[in-house]
Amino acid sequence: MFQYVLRKLLVSIPVVWGVVTVIFILMAVVPGDPARIMMGQRGDPETLARIRADLGLDKPLTVQYVDFLSKLVRGDLGKSYRTNEPVSKAIGERFGVTMRLAIWCIVLATIVGVAAGIMSAVKQYSIFDYSAMFIAIAGVSAPVFWFSLLLLLVFAYGLHWVPGVGYEDGSFRYMVLPIIALGLRPAAIIARLTRSCMLEVLSMDYIRTARAKGLSERAVVLKHALKNAMIPVVTIVGAEMSGLLSGAVLTETVFALPGVGRLAVEALVARDFPMIRGTVIVIALIFLVANLLVDLSYGLFDPRIRYE
Structure with a gap:
């Protein structure tokens, strides 16, 4: 496995160099x-x-x-044109908020998405299946900024259940609406993919054999089918996690969260080129690390996979 990880890291070097070169050229030619x-x-x-x-x-x-x-x-990474502070320091201060938001979002999305996908596959063509897939399609289609504003209007300014915008004392109550708004789309994607993979696995011969041996439906679904259906789901979870960590620009802007996404927007508006370059490079590194972790996790779900 060590050699596999080393090869992946070596292959990533040209990718990072390409990203760095492209972003430098773009910042040089931008008006x-x-x-x-x-x-x-x-x-x-x-x-x-x-x-x-x-x-x-x-x-x-x-x-x-x-x-x-x-x-x-x-x-x-240089110093900011606006504040004259090191870019790495500014990103480090904002990264904790984005990390907290991303982790809670992906945990919520994975639990809800996988559970809904399994239930939809087991109860195919039922009312629950149709309802869950309708909500999933709506979740994928709904723009994040629109859903964020809707949550603010209903739960913050209408019912006054949670705070609206800001991150005053850093308590979890300020993260509730952003987590729901940002987690809807990945939850919907994971639910649809889990349902599709589960339906494919449940139709295989070894599942019929397990049922013929007298195993309970719960054991067949959770022990035999789910494990083999999880590899595509893990891939999507990794991709969504890296996307969330790179900074939910719209969500952090709508809810006024001091995260990496909002930092990138502020840098773009101010033409703060070092900050823009720094955030893009950090985002590229996050994607590379997330893809590597996803590749390594495949062996946990399929013992036939070997890293040589």
Whole structure:
């Protein structure tokens, strides 16, 4: 397994380099002068030139690229144009909120999605099956920002059950609505996929053999069918988890949560190029790590899988 992990990490190096190169080029060609944005429209030419020199923007693009790569190798993502604080520090301070939101979302989505998918497969073409799949389709189709605003309108401003927006004392009650809003779509996807995989597995010969041996339906479904149906589900869970960790931009913006997604939006608005590059690189690394963990988890569900 160690050799497999090492190979995956080595293959990831060109991927990270490609992401870094693309985001650097995009930030170089995007309209807007960071020095002008920092100074405003009334900045005099001498001050603008001095700021550009301090930021290294007066150097040729190739020199800026080499400087950026050399700093990146040392773990230095640069400093924010807006706050002059290290990018890695800003992302680290915001990452905890996004991590907490993502973990609760994926736990809720996995439990609800897998349970609904199993029940729908076992009770195929029943009222529960039709109702669960209708809700799943609606969950996939509903825009996140629309569902977030609906939750705010009903439960925060209408019933006053939970706080509306903000993250004042960091208590869990501020996370309830964001978790529900962000977890709806992955729960719906997991439910539909679990149902499809379970129906395919339940029609196989070894399931009929297990039933013929007199095993209970509960043992057949949970012990024999579910384990073999979980590999595609685990793949989706990993992909959704990495997406949630990369920062739920819309959800964090609607609920005013100080997470990585909201940080990325603020950086885009302010043309804060180092912060934008830093968040994109962190997102790319999260996806790579999540995919590696998903690959390694396959062996837990199928002993035939070997990492050589």
